[in-house]
Amino acid sequence: xxxxxxxxxxxxxxxxxxxxxxxxxxxxxxxxxxxxxxxxxxxxxxxxxxxxxxxxxxxxxxxxxxxxxxxxxxxxxxxxxxxxxxxxxxxxxxxxxxxxxxxxxxxxxxxxxxxxxxxxxxxxxxxxxxxxxxxxxxxxxxxxxxxxxxxxxxxxxxxxxxxxxxxxxxxxxxxxxxxxxxxxxxxxxxxxxxxxxxxxxxxxxxxxxxxxxxxxxxxxxxxxxxxxxxxxxxxxxxxxxxxxxxxxxxxxxxxxxxxxxxxxxxxxxxxxxxxxxxxxxxxxxxxxxxxxxxxxxxxxxxxxxxxxxxxxxxxxxxxxxxxxxxxxxxxxxxxxxxxxxxxxxxxxx
Ligand code: 9MR
Numbered sequence: 001x002x003x004x005x006x007x008x009x010x011x012x013x014x015x016x017x018x019x020x021x022x023x024x025x026x027x028x029x030x031x032x033x034x035x036x037x038x039x040x041x042x043x044x045x046x047x048x049x050x051x052x053x054x055x056x057x058x059x060x061x062x063x064x065x066x067x068x069x070x071x072x073x074x075x076x077x078x079x080x081x082x083x084x085x086x087x088x089x090x091x092x093x094x095x096x097x098x099x100x101x102x103x104x105x106x107x108x109x110x111x112x113x114x115x116x117x118x119x120x121x122x123x124x125x126x127x128x129x130x131x132x133x134x135x136x137x138x139x140x141x142x143x144x145x146x147x148x149x150x151x152x153x154x155x156x157x158x159x160x161x162x163x164x165x166x167x168x169x170x171x172x173x174x175x176x177x178x179x180x181x182x183x184x185x186x187x188x189x190x191x192x193x194x195x196x197x198x199x200x201x202x203x204x205x206x207x208x209x210x211x212x213x214x215x216x217x218x219x220x221x222x223x224x225x226x227x228x229x230x231x232x233x234x235x236x237x238x239x240x241x242x243x244x245x246x247x248x249x250x251x252x253x254x255x256x257x258x259x260x261x262x263x264x265x266x267x268x269x270x271x272x273x274x275x276x277x278x279x280x281x282x283x284x285x286x287x288x289x290x291x292x293x294x295x296x297x298x299x300x301x302x303x304x305x306x307x308x309x310x311x312x313x314x315x316x317x318x319x320x321x322x323x324x325x326x327x328x329x330x331x332x333x334x335x336x337x338x339x340x341x342x343x344x345x346x347x348x349x
Contacts, residue, residue, distance in 0.1 A: 008334070023293065026295040029052075030055050031073040031076040043327045045084040047323075052091060056073035062074065069126075093135070112164075120172050133179055138185070182217065183220065184219075189237065199240045218251060220254035223255060224259065228261070244290065252295065253294045255295065256281075274320065282343075298321050300327050301318065301319050
């Protein structure tokens with residue numbers, strides 16, 4: 001049985017602590033969870049000041065057929081956000097995953113630009129004025145892959161070349177001039193060659209986009225962290241964030257969680273190790289004033305993609321998020337709270 005700490009449960013929620021510093025705290029989830037699990041929904045409404053659509057605004061969810069758009073689930077999330085005074089965040093206009101089954105048969109070299117621009121115009125237009133930000137392009141970089149230009153080999157890249165990125169951002173900006181438009185990617189966090197190559201490639205891409213006047217406003221750092229990764233160097237990360245900020249861009253930590261796959265099973269030590277990763281990472285990134293939001297990929301261990309994608313070999317449930325599976329606050333919650341409490345203030349936007 002978990003010991004419940006009444007003082008911890010009564011403490012000021014993460015979103016309120018973030019707000020004090022001009023920051024946003026939010027979590028990603030789905031309409032289904034919000035609708036089917038009222039205790040979880042209440043925890044989201046309490047802890048967050050922003051809600052991220054984890055899956056409901058992906059092509060696969062929105063596009064049952066090449067001709068149709070289904071906004072049912074996205075609208076349910078938007079309504080929940082509005083009812084609870086949360087900002088809303090879209091994910092994602094362009095990604096090589098979560099495409100509908102019909103995509104491969106239907107989208108071709110000839111019609112790809114039309115499909116891309118119709119999709120973005122319709123979807124970003126549908127939520128125009130209601131969105132804090134959009135991940136316009138997700139996971140476009142692959143410096144060690146096949147592509148010659150450091151870009152990932154995706155259907156969009158195959159059909160349209162590197163131009164698909166410019167097209168996507170220009171179309172999104174026209175459809176919602178008020179949303180913050182984000183280029184989102186992963187493996188940017190550690191002092192290892194793979195992440196160094198990714199940082200270099202994404203900086204180069206951002207420099208080129210800014211130089212061409214492409215309306216990209218922010219970098220999204222997914223930050224799927226690993227508790228067993230020893231190669232974290234705050235100086236390297238700070239330097240990278242400064243270079244992004246020097247381009248005039250904001251930075252969002254978009255999909256934060258901590259993989260506990262290789263940690264010992266014992267709950268207390270496991271939770272402390274995970275909390276320690278949150279603390280070290282957030283203490284580092286929140287020093288950079290361009291970092292405006294910290295968003296976790298889920299809120300409670302009750303629902304985490306890592307259960308399926310990074311299972312533990314001992315079969316124990318992963319504990320990567322601020323709340324445990326019973327929705328109680330964990331050491332990870334306290335680490336995030338204290339990082340917000342210690343963060344320098346930003347101007348309220
Ligand atoms: O958490 C998401 C999971 O439920 C989906 O099945 C999966 C495929 O759509 O996507 C997961 O979220 C991913 C996000 O969209 C992009 N960055 C990596 C995330 C974890 O895989």
